[in-house]
Amino acid sequence: MTSAHKLRNIGFIVDDEWLGTLMLAGLPEIYKPMIMAIESSGVKISADIIKTKLLQEVQSSDTTAFYSAKKKQFEKQINK
Template identity: 55%
Template sequence: MTSMQAIPPIERLKGRENYSTWRFAMTVFLEHEDLWKCIEGTEVDERKLTRAKAKLILCIDPINYSHIQNAGTVKEVWDKLQASFEDSGLTRKVSLLRTMATTRLEKCNSVEDYVNKIITTAHKLSGLGYPVSDEWVGTLLLAGLPEEYRPMIMGIENSGMTITADAIKTKILQDVKDARTGKNSDHQTAFFAKRNKKAINSRL
């Protein structure tokens, strides 16, 4: 039981591709365990320092041990991992922005996968000191939907609904997921079709 409790339920650090999410999860976990001062370098309790280092290393994929084998303290382990995998340069930011702008629902495995990809990418950008506004995240979630969901977007616009990541995420997970699984009611479909026709006629 003791050995199992030593390993938090966090995905092991594989490399640059999951470093930002791993770092966030480890930060929360170490704070919860009252071990964050070990990372800051201000802890003097040797037992806590040993525990923190053990927990940290157990959450790293063995393929990455080469980066930390010469680290003497838990703070050195943390700093070496950050130096190896944190990419805060312009190229990384451009890559993440491109991912957000080009992610499309039809290219994702599921509605949940689509939503998580955009929101996770936004969090990664924030972690690099390049925050994306909540409204932009919500707008990008709508921008990646197929053309068939234009009536839904028009309905959101006409309703005066505030565009936020959470609001649009909820809307997509409810309406879009239902539509893709054939659960949309005939009433809702007719409503969107009628609204779309009205909008088109008003522009003619």
């Protein structure tokens, strides 16, 4: 059972904006630029928006890491 469900069970209303804000607050420092971009974008914060942005960030990082690894492999082959 999630914390949101536990809070709802005791009568505390947990709306989507509150969940999104908690998600942002719990992110490590490395996500600070993304947090600032979301907060200044004017988009209403929600759990779904935050989840989507986090997935995009992870996919972008994976793509960059994959490209970097392939580039290093290629450079090693050329320098042999």
